[in-house]
Amino acid sequence: LEQVAKVDKSIPAAIIKELEDQRSYLKMIASENYCSLSTQLTLGNLLTDKYAEGFPNHRYYAGCDNIDNLEGQACKEACDLFGAEHAYVQPHSGADANMVAFWAILNKVVQKPYMDKVGETNLYNLTDEQWAELRATFGHQKLLGLNYYSGGHLTHGYRHNVSARMFDAYTYDVDPKTQVLDYDSIRKQAEEVKPTILLAGYSAYPRKVNFRIMREIADSVGAVFMVDMAHFAGLVAGKAFTGDFDPVKHADVVTTTTHKTLRGPRGGLILAKKEFGDFIDQGCPMVLGGPLPHCMAAKAIAFKEANTPEFQEYAQNIVKNSKSLAGYLSEGGVNLTSGGTDNHLMVLDVTNFGLTGRQAEDAVRAAGITLNRNSVPFDPNGAWYTSGLRIGTPALTTLGMGEAEMKEIAQVVIEILESTTANIIASGKNAGKKSLAKATTDEAVIASCRER
Numbered sequence: 001l002e003q004v005a006k007v008d009k010s011i012p013a014a015i016i017k018e019l020e021d022q023r024s025y026l027k028m029i030a031s032e033n034y035c036s037l038s039t040q041l042t043l044g045n046l047l048t049d050k051y052a053e054g055f056p057n058h059r060y061y062a063g064c065d066n067i068d069n070l071e072g073q074a075c076k077e078a079c080d081l082f083g084a085e086h087a088y089v090q091p092h093s094g095a096d097a098n099m100v101a102f103w104a105i106l107n108k109v110v111q112k113p114y115m116d117k118v119g120e121t122n123l124y125n126l127t128d129e130q131w132a133e134l135r136a137t138f139g140h141q142k143l144l145g146l147n148y149y150s151g152g153h154l155t156h157g158y159r160h161n162v163s164a165r166m167f168d169a170y171t172y173d174v175d176p177k178t179q180v181l182d183y184d185s186i187r188k189q190a191e192e193v194k195p196t197i198l199l200a201g202y203s204a205y206p207r208k209v210n211f212r213i214m215r216e217i218a219d220s221v222g223a224v225f226m227v228d229m230a231h232f233a234g235l236v237a238g239k240a241f242t243g244d245f246d247p248v249k250h251a252d253v254v255t256t257t258t259h260k261t262l263r264g265p266r267g268g269l270i271l272a273k274k275e276f277g278d279f280i281d282q283g284c285p286m287v288l289g290g291p292l293p294h295c296m297a298a299k300a301i302a303f304k305e306a307n308t309p310e311f312q313e314y315a316q317n318i319v320k321n322s323k324s325l326a327g328y329l330s331e332g333g334v335n336l337t338s339g340g341t342d343n344h345l346m347v348l349d350v351t352n353f354g355l356t357g358r359q360a361e362d363a364v365r366a367a368g369i370t371l372n373r374n375s376v377p378f379d380p381n382g383a384w385y386t387s388g389l390r391i392g393t394p395a396l397t398t399l400g401m402g403e404a405e406m407k408e409i410a411q412v413v414i415e416i417l418e419s420t421t422a423n424i425i426a427s428g429k430n431a432g433k434k435s436l437a438k439a440t441t442d443e444a445v446i447a448s449c450r451e452r
């Protein structure tokens, strides 16, 4: 950092402040973790200086031998770790991975058959009329994914996301009563919609998904089955999710981030059945520009770290801690959506404490715990204020915490929720919104919780 400070002092200061923050607050955001020092050191070096558009041994630039090797190594480590047929390690993030996967699937199921029909192999040989006809068919493909308000991700067809504009996007919900997925109802909806892609996976669903059943549903309507395992990739890598719950076994294409439960560098990854591989390798020029060689190298390190008995124990402990925390919260009177958890996260409905998710998030942060507000299924408070909190155990499990700490954290969260009151400011045309935005927590309770 001394070297960096010679250029600008504010950036090293921000890094140190962030270090202090991450060491002095309990990190309970379900999508965050602590990657290893080896991963961090691999991320910050001269590899960032190299352009390598294309894929291993097929580049648009000279001098890519070293990048070919490290990218090839990262792909191999990913296939070994997950038992996948094909891996693509270039996406810079989970959202990028989804975008590459969507277009690869469309190219396989829409573009390739069209090109075969007109007897061409190169898009540049299409007439203007053929090009227009092909482009028009892209706009009418259907995506069926989990609704944002039931725990799906923005990229799964949320109206404010490009995924809802490139597809005719349809969403399925959790059952309003049980708040868990109802496969019969998903099957019925899939039969009505007949999607091009059936998409499973989530950001805020606290239960396991049966990918064998989802695959059967996809097959029965002729859809490509895609899973976004961004949140639970570490649980798959660590063999906490196996058999029907292992998406790599059942899906055509699986996307993920590498920085959540998987505990690698911030980035994306795509795994696929062999027949999708050539289409996915066209991520550049299809969607991406140059890959980030330093990130691909760091992914190789993280995949290797995850392919160990220690990581398998870690994955089991994430779930153990999650179940234990959920148990203590429930016993203390907190409502959990779906009544509990099977994975690394849970969603607390805080409305019985008279609070919105936003108020609860602020109050808990004041006491030293960082987590995020989250919609509950069919949330009347919308996506900004929300009625819930999402809590995850991946980062604290990395720090070695267990049952005793989960018990104490549950007590602290409950104390804070009980000692926080919503302030009503009933004036002006935004009165309703303002009343949702404010809350006060007993200072003495905050101080005692921070102390603990």
Ligand code: PLP
Pocket: 031, 092, 093, 094, 095, 096, 098, 152, 153, 155, 201, 202, 203, 228, 229, 230, 231, 257, 267
């Ligand atoms: N997919 C899921 C299920 C996610 O939860 C997330 C991020 O939270 C993403 C995709 C997007 O990942 P990124 O933030 O790296 O773009």
